[in-house]
Amino acid sequence: MVVDRRRSLPLHGQLVQQVKARIADRRLAPGARVPSTRDAALLLGVSRTTVTTAYEQLLSEGYLESRRGAGTFVPAHLPPVATPRAEAATAAAGLPPVRVSAFMARLGDWRPPAPAPHAVIDLSSREPDLRLFPLAEWSRLLRQQMRRRPLGRSPSHEDIGGLAPLRDAIASYLRYARGVICDPEQVMVVTGSQQALDLCARVLVNPGDCVALENPGYPEARRLFGAVGARVMPVPVDADGLRVSRLPPRARTAIVTPSHQYPLGMALSLTRRLELLQWAQSPDRLIIENDYDSEFRYDGSPLPALQGLGDTSRVVYVGTFSLSMFPALRIGYVVVPRPLVIPFLQAKWHTDRHTPHLEQGALAEFMARGHLARHIRRMRRVYRRRRDVLLDALHTHLGADVTVADTSSGLHVVVRFATGRVAEQARRCGVTLLSTAACYADPASAPAHEYLLRFSNVSERLLAEAVRRMAAAAH
Ligand SMILES: Cc1ncc(COP(=O)(O)O)c(C=O)c1O
Structure with missing residues (x-):
């Protein structure tokens, strides 16, 4: 040696x-x-x-x-000691490093989204425009929380559902802005609405259960519920939203986006809302209402939530601050019927104890001081202008070569180009588009040339420029 x-x-x-x-x-x-x-x-x-x-x-x-x-x-009976070997060597030897669960197998072939290439006009990002976020206020409130609760305290059972001031603030926001009927005890603060869906899957679904999802619908929900073993049944949508009459009789849970159908954008009509609530009037049926971006309605005032329209015991209501604040915050909320409060708290406790306190405390203050409401009002104006510029440009430069779905709310519009040449040209000239194919239960049957154009993080100038560039192919 x-x-x-x-x-x-x-x-x-x-x-x-x-x-x-x-x-x-x-x-x-x-x-x-x-x-x-x-x-x-x-x-x-x-x-x-x-x-x-x-x-x-x-x-x-x-x-x-x-x-x-x-x-x-050296101990006489020491079993053979493995030579530490880097994982790369295991991979090079062609050995599968670890066997994964059926949950993972059902999640299928998935890779983290690749970062968008540089120097493009990115119409695929769900990011809000963070340059307009009141960062100074937010930093001040975070620092204030740091002083008040420097290291928080170890998680206790009262904290599982979220800090009381934040639950209060969310409950009153939802009552006032969304017509949701709830008490703060029914509000649970979660780590993004994705966790709300995950908790729903854990608490409400058994392998083999039939879960209905709009088609097209939110792919994250389809994958997640599929992974827990649910039979995810696609239900068609039309101009009035989910076709309630087509819900499979065996479905126990229906996941819907009534305020802004994802991805196509229409709202669920009143008749359909009432039919859906009627459908759920059975002890083993429940609606999961994903109200992900209802703050941003441009034509008329926001539609009240489905939850507040009928028997609230049949609806689990899910929302998020990812779009009204920023996605990296990872704070969302779920409002659950009273009998589900304890099961949800139990599932949350065993998943991650609670959502981080510091940001929760800052967000509660941010809401209480009116910053969030102000920010949403401002961004609604900004996004409305961006939507208008985008629609104008589509109309001017592509005319009959594009069909635009409902555009009255949200941070994206869905378009169908008459020809594949437009998306081809977009790729060539550095405009990133997101196909809607993944939103369809069978991506191969997705309508041709259908794309989500996400406009929240692109300036008016660049939105017009993006369409001009793409349109060059159509003529
Ligand atoms: C349909 C839908 N639900 C939920 C979300 C938000 O997810 P999270 O709160 O986990 O960031 C988005 C964000 O783009 C969405 O499009």
Whole structure:
């Protein structure tokens, strides 16, 4: 064994490493005696303390044992020690590193979304325009929270559903702005609406249960509920939203986006809302209302939530601050019927205890001081102008070559181009578009050339420019 004084690893650490390597490759066999600390120090030209420190560590980890009066040995019955091997080597050997669960297998082939390439006009990002976010106020409130609750406290049962001031603020916001009927105890703060859906899947669904989802619909919901073993049944939509009469009789849960059908954009008509509530009037049926972006309605005032329209015990209402604040905040909420309060708290506790306190505290203040309402009002004006510019440009430059779905609300519009050349040209000239194919239960049957144009994070100038560039192909 040799030690190298130029290495940053201390000498005793080098000794530990080398002894372990020799035990692993059996140059030091089980039962072998290692030199005394004095001999080893002499052999290696290091101090006796260095060797003693190394031996002590190896003794405490079980690689060596000392026998009084006899010396220090490799344990006689030590099973073969694996040589630590980087994961890359395992992969190179073609071995599957770990077997995954059926949940993962059902999630299927998925990769984290690739970052958008540079120098493009990105019409695929769901990011709100963060340049217009009142960052100074937000930072001040976060710092204030840091002073008030520097390290929070260890999570207690009262915290699972969210900090009381935030639950109060959300409950009154929902009552006033969305017509939701609820008490703060029914509001649970969650880590983004994705967690709300995840908790619904855990609490409400058994493998084999039939869950109805709009088609096209939210792909994240389809994958998640499919992964827990639900049979996710596609239900068609038309200009009035979900076709309630087509709900499969076996469906127990229906996941819907009544205020702004995802992705096509229409609202669920009043008749359909009432029919859907009627459908849910059965002890084993429930509606999950995903109200993800209803703050941004441009024509007329926001439509009240389905939850407040009938028997609230049949609706789990889900919302998010991802679009009204910013997605990295990871705060959403779910309003659950009273009998589900404890099951949801239980599921949340066993999933992640609670959503981080610091941001919750800051958000509660942000809402209480009226910053959120102001920000939403401002962004509604900004986004309305962007939507108008986009629609104008589509009309002017593509005319009959594009059909535009409902555009009265939300941060995207869905378009269908008459020809594949437009998207082709978009790709060539650096405009990123998102196909709606993944929203369809069978992506292969998705309408040709249908795209989501997300306009929230693109300036008016660039929106017009993007359409001009794409349109060059159509003529
Ligand atoms: C249909 C739908 N639901 C929910 C969300 C928000 O998800 P989260 O709150 O997990 O960020 C989005 C965001 O784009 C969405 O499009």
